[in-house]
Amino acid sequence: MRHPAINPSFYEKNRQAILKDMQLGSVAVIAANKNFLHNADSIFPFMQNSDFLYLTGLHDDECILVLEKNKQGDMHAHLFLAQLSKKEQIWHGNRSSFEEASKKSGLSKIRPIQEFEETFHLLAIEAKTLYLYDHEHPHARRYETAGSLLLEKLLAAYPLHPKKRLAALIHRKRMIKTEEELWYIEKAIAISLKGLEHVAGRLRPGASEYALEAELSYAYLKEGSLGFAFQPIIAGGDKSCILHYIKNWAVLKEGSHVLIDSGARYGDYNADITRFFPISASGRFSARQKAVYQAVLNVKTQAESLLAPGLSFATYKKKCLIFMCEQLLALGLFKDLAAAKKECAQYFMHGISHFLGIDVHDVGSMQETMQAGMLLTVEPGIYIQEEGLGIRLEDDVLVTATGSKNLSASIPLEIDAVEEMLNK
Numbered sequence: 181m182r183h184p185a186i187n188p189s190f191y192e193k194n195r196q197a198i199l200k201d202m203q204l205g206s207v208a209v210i211a212a213n214k215n216f217l218h219n220a221d222s223i224f225p226f227m228q229n230s231d232f233l234y235l236t237g238l239h240d241d242e243c244i245l246v247l248e249k250n251k252q253g254d255m256h257a258h259l260f261l262a263q264l265s266k267k268e269q270i271w272h273g274n275r276s277s278f279e280e281a282s283k284k285s286g287l288s289k290i291r292p293i294q295e296f297e298e299t300f301h302l303l304a305i306e307a308k309t310l311y312l313y314d315h316e317h318p319h320a321r322r323y324e325t326a327g328s329l330l331l332e333k334l335l336a337a338y339p340l341h342p343k344k345r346l347a348a349l350i351h352r353k354r355m356i357k358t359e360e361e362l363w364y365i366e367k368a369i370a371i372s373l374k375g376l377e378h379v380a381g382r383l384r385p386g387a388s389e390y391a392l393e394a395e396l397s398y399a400y401l402k403e404g405s406l407g408f409a410f411q412p413i414i415a416g417g418d419k420s421c422i423l424h425y426i427k428n429w430a431v432l433k434e435g436s437h438v439l440i441d442s443g444a445r446y447g448d449y450n451a452d453i454t455r456f457f458p459i460s461a462s463g464r465f466s467a468r469q470k471a472v473y474q475a476v477l478n479v480k481t482q483a484e485s486l487l488a489p490g491l492s493f494a495t496y497k498k499k500c501l502i503f504m505c506e507q508l509l510a511l512g513l514f515k516d517l518a519a520a521k522k523e524c525a526q527y528f529m530h531g532i533s534h535f536l537g538i539d540v541h542d543v544g545s546m547q548e549t550m551q552a553g554m555l556l557t558v559e560p561g562i563y564i565q566e567e568g569l570g571i572r573l574e575d576d577v578l579v580t581a582t583g584s585k586n587l588s589a590s591i592p593l594e595i596d597a598v599e600e601m602l603n604k
């Protein structure tokens with residue numbers, strides 16, 4: 181077994197929490213993702229709908245979950261699951277059997293997908309409110325999914341029912357991580373550390389970004405990870421100023437540097453870590469690299485020290501920008517603080533934090549104040565285009581009852597520790 185399955189009681193708890201928030205006399209429905217064709221007869225690697233995963237733990241396509249809360253407050257969950265034909269099974273194996281699906285998800289009412297329409301209709305006719313699912317993410321683009329097709333169909337079939345947003349209910353829960361989830365995330369972080377340690381010994385002039393990607397992948401997979409949480413950014417030299425550089429095809433030069441933004445995926449959870457390394461035969465930072473690195477590190481330390489329940493994200497972001505401006509000024513990049521505040525985005529142009537979880541850019545609202553159990557990246561960066569020098573440092577930090585805990589604190593960060601890692 182590559183990794184232990186989450187106990188089905190986790191999914192049962194998640195369903196109960198959603199049912200509890202639903203109105204009396206309502207029905208909610210959410211579909212699994214479908215497979216996507218990319219070319220000819222090849223399909224993209226399957227990624228489950230994260231919200232569906234959160235409620236079921238199932239990695240099957242072609243299934244639908246229905247949550248029912250009747251007028252008396254009785255609550256039921258129904259799963260509709262497709263099976264492949266004998267002929268299809270020869271090529272692909274089967275989807276989860278009803279028994280396997282029940283064991284993984286803790287669901288007891290499982291029926292063939294063909295029964296969905298009729299069963300749902302009977303429940304909908306009795307219900308006052310329908311909770312329908314749409315893919316809601318601040319950075320999402322609209323495209324056709326099993327979910328979007330089902331949504332269109334149900335909106336047309338039940339035009340007179342009041343509708344509510346199921347995703348909004350689920351995202352409020354996913355924003356707060358449970359112990360089960362943190363166990364997987366800490367595992368993903370531990371594997372990411374092994375990956376970086378493995379790669380650190382190979383960071384020398386002449387090494388290629390793609391070979392480092394291969395080494396990182398090797399270390400992740402060998403440890404039982406599902407591989408990269410996202411396409412890794414292995415950006416040498418001036419590529420470090422390209423925020424989402426994923427080509428990874430250049431060769432590292434003496435006196436240069438490399439920025440590695442990567443994380444392992446373990447079970448259904450992710451790590452997201454960024455580190456920066458000098459590339460030189462001596463395995464040491466240059467004076468300029470040191471100065472800019474320390475400036476980024478100072479912002480990171482200051483940002484992390486703010487994290488605590490009750491802090492608003494707006495205040496957090498505003499304060500972090502001031503920390504950044506002070507560092508940019510100290511580096512001599514601006515003539516005064518007013519100029520730094522006005523043009524800060526010239527050197528730091530992305531967000532300082534995002535939620536992390538089942539998705540790398542996980543769901544959650546930054547209009548809320550911080551709460552214990554939120555998991556955030558803290559990732560300031562300074563990108564000096566004219567010098568071809570981009571430095572970002574990123575850790576995964578949990579907001580706790582008393583402040584915060586850096587879950588990736590074991591990954592070398594201070595300049596001395598990074599040089600030691602390179603010279604091991």
Ligand SMILES: [Mn+2]
Pocket residue numbers: 452534557559574
């Ligand atoms: Mn990140």
